[in-house]
Amino acid sequence: MVDTKVTLCGITLDNPVIPASGTFGFGQEFHRHYDINILGSFSFKGTTLHPRFGNPTPRIAECPGGMLNAVGLQNPGVDHVIAEELPALRKIFHKPVMANVSGFSVEEYVEVCRRLDQEDGIGWLEVNVSCPNVHGGGMSFGTCPEAAAEVTRAVKAVTTKPVIIKLSPNVTDIVSIAKACEDAGADGVSLINTLLGMRIDLKTRKPVLANTTGGYSGPGVFPVAVRMVYQVSQAVSIPVVGMGGVTTAEDVIEMMLAGATAVEVGAANLVNPYACAMIIEDLPQVMEKYSIDRLNEIIGAAHKAN
Amino acid sequence: MDQQICSVLENKPLTDSVWRMRLKADTASITAPGQFVNLKLDGLYLRRPISVCDWDEGSVTLIYKIVGKGTEAMSHLWGGQASVDVLLGLGNGYDLTKSGPSPLLIGGGVGVPPMYGLAKKLLAQGKDVTVILGFNTKDEIFCEEEFKALGAKVFVTTVDGSYGVKGFVTDVMKDLSYTYFYTCGPMPMFKAIEKTAVTGGQFSFEERMGCGFGACMGCTCKTKYGNKRICKDGPVLEREEIVW
Ligand SMILES: Cc1cc2nc3c(=O)[nH]c(=O)nc-3n(C[C@H](O)[C@H](O)[C@H](O)COP(=O)(O)OP(=O)(O)OC[C@H]3O[C@@H](n4cnc5c(N)ncnc54)[C@H](O)[C@@H]3O)c2cc1C
Ligand SMILES: Cc1cc2nc3c(=O)[nH]c(=O)nc-3n(C[C@H](O)[C@H](O)[C@H](O)COP(=O)(O)O)c2cc1C
Ligand code: FES
Numbered sequence: 001m002v003d004t005k006v007t008l009c010g011i012t013l014d015n016p017v018i019p020a021s022g023t024f025g026f027g028q029e030f031h032r033h034y035d036i037n038i039l040g041s042f043s044f045k046g047t048t049l050h051p052r053f054g055n056p057t058p059r060i061a062e063c064p065g066g067m068l069n070a071v072g073l074q075n076p077g078v079d080h081v082i083a084e085e086l087p088a089l090r091k092i093f094h095k096p097v098m099a100n101v102s103g104f105s106v107e108e109y110v111e112v113c114r115r116l117d118q119e120d121g122i123g124w125l126e127v128n129v130s131c132p133n134v135h136g137g138g139m140s141f142g143t144c145p146e147a148a149a150e151v152t153r154a155v156k157a158v159t160t161k162p163v164i165i166k167l168s169p170n171v172t173d174i175v176s177i178a179k180a181c182e183d184a185g186a187d188g189v190s191l192i193n194t195l196l197g198m199r200i201d202l203k204t205r206k207p208v209l210a211n212t213t214g215g216y217s218g219p220g221v222f223p224v225a226v227r228m229v230y231q232v233s234q235a236v237s238i239p240v241v242g243m244g245g246v247t248t249a250e251d252v253i254e255m256m257l258a259g260a261t262a263v264e265v266g267a268a269n270l271v272n273p274y275a276c277a278m279i280i281e282d283l284p285q286v287m288e289k290y291s292i293d294r295l296n297e298i299i300g301a302a303h304k305a306n
Numbered sequence: 307m308d309q310q311i312c313s314v315l316e317n318k319p320l321t322d323s324v325w326r327m328r329l330k331a332d333t334a335s336i337t338a339p340g341q342f343v344n345l346k347l348d349g350l351y352l353r354r355p356i357s358v359c360d361w362d363e364g365s366v367t368l369i370y371k372i373v374g375k376g377t378e379a380m381s382h383l384w385g386g387q388a389s390v391d392v393l394l395g396l397g398n399g400y401d402l403t404k405s406g407p408s409p410l411l412i413g414g415g416v417g418v419p420p421m422y423g424l425a426k427k428l429l430a431q432g433k434d435v436t437v438i439l440g441f442n443t444k445d446e447i448f449c450e451e452e453f454k455a456l457g458a459k460v461f462v463t464t465v466d467g468s469y470g471v472k473g474f475v476t477d478v479m480k481d482l483s484y485t486y487f488y489t490c491g492p493m494p495m496f497k498a499i500e501k502t503a504v505t506g507g508q509f510s511f512e513e514r515m516g517c518g519f520g521a522c523m524g525c526t527c528k529t530k531y532g533n534k535r536i537c538k539d540g541p542v543l544e545r546e547e548i549v550w
Contacts, residue, residue: 022522029520029538033307045523053526053533058514060524062352062376069516074523074533218351270517271346271353273393274309 009162013040020266021100043098051077056210066218070211096123130168130193142168145180152184162187190241233259249282259300308335338399339423344518346391359419369419406485414491440475444468
């Protein structure tokens, strides 16, 4: 029997597979199809202080090797999440969940995190400083080390749960931002969010997305994500949650060799609702194939120092 | 919702660009006409949503127009070995309980297919069904005979007058009496129907989809009763809740 357990910021997961924020809602759509308690955990839809409709449609575009989305953080707001979504979630999911938080000001991040920190069933706060689809907000915090550090410090000051800062790949030096978050007290970092992209319709000669640009994710971003996880995990001593294009159990292992302690799966859930169930089912065989007894022993095995 | 690998029983052109495909499938998850399926095609990332035209216990029929890579790839799926990964039973579908005794069904272009399954079900309930099929020109017409064979009263309109009534579906609609209406088709047709209709009704909407089963918030629209996901809370919306 192989051991798929990993420990993320002091909480042990049965396996490292975590559906990524924005691709799993609050779990309900998937729970109808498989028991989501087989998951390591999952990260729920990015939550803001007030309800948000998000961007106008079309919000989705096809791309080679993946998709663009410009959903723009549609969510019902933190109070509704606490009053409606979390109680419904507790009925179907019996493990610590990752609370994904977004904001447009330091004060908003602080307020949303403070409220969610008091809720049962939440294991980690994943603070998204990297959503590329909102104007004047999210992105600016994740593209500058000082701003990312400021959000981290402010959130840490009002919370007790582990805080994982979710980083943007749309920066010149992701390592310096990760380090700034670590120095400011982050308990972990997760990466990557989507890569900023765009498609144009040849017939109309206009952008496909109403928002003009959107975030690229799916298998096409996998090598970029592996590279960034590899670089960041060697530069910081806090755990790194890796994501971006993960589709198979092999991808999970590659991400962990690059330095990820746990692995999130995003777009794959949308085109194959059973994607995470299949990855989890395949993991033991693939581990055996590559002579891996304990998954937690391969974290960062590809690093230069090893 | 239900995921299946379906073999292709039939796939052939009805007009220059519109094809009919019949898939072998367990259709237990299809509960109402107006629902859709979502097909995974080789070389493309996102699935392609197509309305259920008709279904029986062991098969589902789709009618689709070739407009891009995905629908093009669909038209290449044939021969004994051809199969396709399909999510079935998506969306709410039409609510038949509101039809009254004499419902009017209006399909425009590739909005015609879901009207077929709907007409079949309403006729089976003993309703007096009238159908208006709207096309641009004679060469684009499909399914007229199939609707007649069901026993529905059928009107065809063409914009250029090359067949049937010259003009738009609303040119026929305005002179008919009906107890309720159901429609699927392009947005300009919907707006004309909204102006012409004298009863309640249901419209089936299209939107670009990431998942088709309610997970990604890619397809949300505003309604009078709050945000709705076209793929899950729709694609069918009631006339009175639509924000035009
Ligand atoms: C609920 C629903 C039911 C539908 N039923 C039918 C049907 O019965 N018959 C039929 O011919 N067509 C139907 N359509 C439209 C059909 O989904 C598109 O024509 C098809 O996705 C185009 O794919 P493509 O790769 O050929 O075109 P491309 O333009 O290359 O597609 C690019 C991307 O845009 C999306 N897209 C393009 N046009 C549409 C559209 N009109 N609606 C939604 N997404 C679109 C595609 O899915 C793909 O992700 C339906 C759409 C929806 C939402
Ligand atoms: C439709 C969609 C919605 C998303 N919404 C969020 C969100 O609300 N918060 C967030 O932190 N990331 C969000 N993301 C980013 C994903 O969590 C993930 O970081 C990214 O998609 C890369 O992983 P993937 O290639 O496996 O999809 C979203 C992604 C998609 C495709
Ligand atoms: S397409 Fe994903 S929620 Fe509708």
